[in-house]
Amino acid sequence: MKVLVAVKEVAEATDGFEIDGVDIDRRHLAYGLNEWDEYAVETGVRVAEQFDDAADDADAAGADTEVVSVTIGPERAEETVRTVLAKGVDRAIRVWDDDIAAAELDVAAKTRLLAAVAAEEEPDLILTGVQASDDEFGATGVSLADELGVEWAAVVNRVEVDDALARARVHRELEGGVEELSEVDLPAVLTVQVGSTDPRAASPIGDGPDAEPIERRGLADLGLDAGAVESPFRRTGASVPDRGVSTTYFDGDTDERAAGVADLLRDEGVVDG
Amino acid sequence: MSADGDVAVLGVADHRRGELRDVSFELVTACRELADAVGGELHLAVVAGDVERFAEMLDVEGVDAVHTVDEGEEFNHDLYAAATAALVEELDPTALVMPNSVNGLDYAPAVANALDLPLVSDAVGLSYDGGLEATREMYGSKVETTVAVDEEPFAVTVRGGEWPPTDAPGEAEIRPFAFDADESAFPSRVLGFEEVGGGDVDIADAEFLVSIGRGIEEEENLDLIYDLVEATGATLSSSRPLVDNGWLDPARQVGQSGKQVTPDVYLAIGISGAVQHVAGMKGSETIIAVNDDPNAPIFDIADYGVVGDLFEVVPALIEQFE
Incomplete structure (x- = not known):
């Protein structure tokens, strides 16, 4: 059985960041693996391990297991991809070229790129994080499922795949402490929620000189052209949000600030003494 | 109020286990503002469950029509995606607005992709002046961005708690929408619910x-x-x-x-x-x-x-x- 995990290298705003035009000034961005995708990777590796274990006892449908990651990102993202390889992914694909670099990568564009990779790989299960922590769209996984004409489930925190690879039982984390239990036919795309598993640390394997090379694909390799990444979206502004709340900051040394908070709590009548 | 002009906005209500969720009434406010800016009617859709009761509750100020899809008991993404797409094809709205709830995340991107609509998710503000400009947060809410969409129709999901709810009574027309769905043939099934996080601390x-x-x-x-x-x-x-x-x-x-x-x-x-x-x-x-x-x-x-x-x-x- 094969699992495809779509992961993203995300940008994080560093302390004291500044806005330049319609985005954060690049000098104030730090890059790393999207937190949600870390859980998607762990989930994928665990599902594959279960099939490996099952294959030892019986002739299960998914005797040969493989976990493949796909990421859309520039060369810089290979560092993040290496992290994923060190967390149990067997093979990695990175999609990028000049046309992709020049595009505003919206949900539809990412959907087309990932769908082309999925069509090549023919996975039984596709996993990705619920959302990326930088652009917070939360839509690519479900959009990809529709594009591929397969099933899906969003905001999943538990997955059980049946031995015959016919369906998956999932828990979807709804609002307010309620989970939905659902069953989806396979293949399917699941978007994985944080906190769902306990992600393993990166092992040094996969980092060494014998490491598997990261496979690269451009639009032409995927049978696409620049039209696939055209977008009707235009970023028109960026600012630090002003929610109309003016915050009163306590000044002074630590004791003075603590005294300020203590006086406030007394004034609010929520503490005595 | 008669509902037979151009549909500017189709909004989809959110409900769970017999209750309309608050975001449904906030979505009405966002949708009405958008419909006024576009110039046209606001229609709502409510899919599955006790749709007649839901439709009466959704008949609030500014809503021109509520379409009911009387299929299924609870949210199922295959049903929601198919019913929403069928309503969009029937009504041809400029904007399709869905909640950015956990269930919204489970069907909105599928509908948008199926209908080839650009999707702006998790909007916290919407303005329209010949084209949509949406406000969204990025980088863990540290930055607010505006994005213009140069294409119509378009799809949007709106964040809960960002618009005040509309609850004044309205004069909407309630219209059952004929939509045949064979739920037993759906490739996904909702089996039940589980409460987590009980505990004795309140x-x-x-x-x-x-x-x-x-x-x-x-x-x-x-x-x-x-x-x-x-x-x-x-x-x-x-x-x-x-x-x-x-x-x-x-x-x-x-x-x-x-x-x-x-x-x-x-x-x-x-x-x-x-x-x-x-x-x-x-x-x-x-x-x-x-x-x-x-x-x-x-x-x-x-x-x-x-x-x-x-x-x-x-x-x-x-x-x-x-």
């Missing part, structure tokens, strides 16, 4: 919450917070990572997947203020935040702030009550 009733986040770093460090709770008589709550780590009971979790709280005072310590957390506590009367990152989004909603290391501030605060 943080929702507390008037003073001391809430602790990722900034605490290690489980052992929680002793410091227990001391503060004891010194102040507060109730302890937390953000998600502490519950995920198994350090605190799920009953103490504030936020989208945890509980909604509205205490007199919410003292957030080492909590950055991710949108999922803020969704559960922004109704607090007074919010005080302690965080070492001056850019932490929690300060955007805090009435009072201390920028500083919690491992210095909290011991000093405990001392104030000894």
Whole structure:
């Protein structure tokens, strides 16, 4: 059985960041693996391990297991991809070229790129994080499922795949402490929620000189052209949000600030003494 | 009110286990504003469950028509995606607006892709002047961006709690929408629900919450917070990572997947203020935040702030009550 995990290298705003035009000034961005995708990777590796274990006892449908990651990102993202390889992914694909670099990568564009990779790989299960922590769209996984004409489930925190690879039982984390239990036919795309598993640390394997090379694909390799990444979206502004709340900051040394908070709590009548 | 002009906006209601969710009425407000800007009618759709009762409740000011899809009992994404797509084809709206709820995330992107509509998700503001411009947050709510969409029709999902609800009675026409679905043939099935995070603490009733986040770093460090709770008589709550780590009971979790709280005072310590957390506590009367990152989004909603290391501030605060 094969699992495809779509992961993203995300940008994080560093302390004291500044806005330049319609985005954060690049000098104030730090890059790393999207937190949600870390859980998607762990989930994928665990599902594959279960099939490996099952294959030892019986002739299960998914005797040969493989976990493949796909990421859309520039060369810089290979560092993040290496992290994923060190967390149990067997093979990695990175999609990028000049046309992709020049595009505003919206949900539809990412959907087309990932769908082309999925069509090549023919996975039984596709996993990705619920959302990326930088652009917070939360839509690519479900959009990809529709594009591929397969099933899906969003905001999943538990997955059980049946031995015959016919369906998956999932828990979807709804609002307010309620989970939905659902069953989806396979293949399917699941978007994985944080906190769902306990992600393993990166092992040094996969980092060494014998490491598997990261496979690269451009639009032409995927049978696409620049039209696939055209977008009707235009970023028109960026600012630090002003929610109309003016915050009163306590000044002074630590004791003075603590005294300020203590006086406030007394004034609010929520503490005595 | 007659509903036979151009449909500017089709909004889809959100309900679960027999109750319309609050976001449905907030979505009406967002949709009506957008429909006025586009110039046309606002239609709503309600799919599955007791649709007639839901439609009567959704008949609020500014809604021109409510379309009911009387199929299924509960949310199922295959049903929602198919019914919504069929309604869009029938009504041809300029904008399709869905909630950015967990269930919204489970069908909106599929509908948008199937109909080839550009999708702006998790909008916190919408304006229209010949084209859509949506406001969204990025980078863990640290930055607000505006994005223009040069294509129509388009799809949007709106964040809960960003628009006031509309609840004044309306004069909408309620129209059953003939949509045949064979649920037994759907490739997905909802089997049931499970309550998590019961527990015996009721943080929702507390008037003073001391809430602790990722900034605490290690489980052992929680002793410091227990001391503060004891010194102040507060109730302890937390953000998600502490519950995920198994350090605190799920009953103490504030936020989208945890509980909604509205205490007199919410003292957030080492909590950055991710949108999922803020969704559960922004109704607090007074919010005080302690965080070492001056850019932490929690300060955007805090009435009072201390920028500083919690491992210095909290011991000093405990001392104030000894």
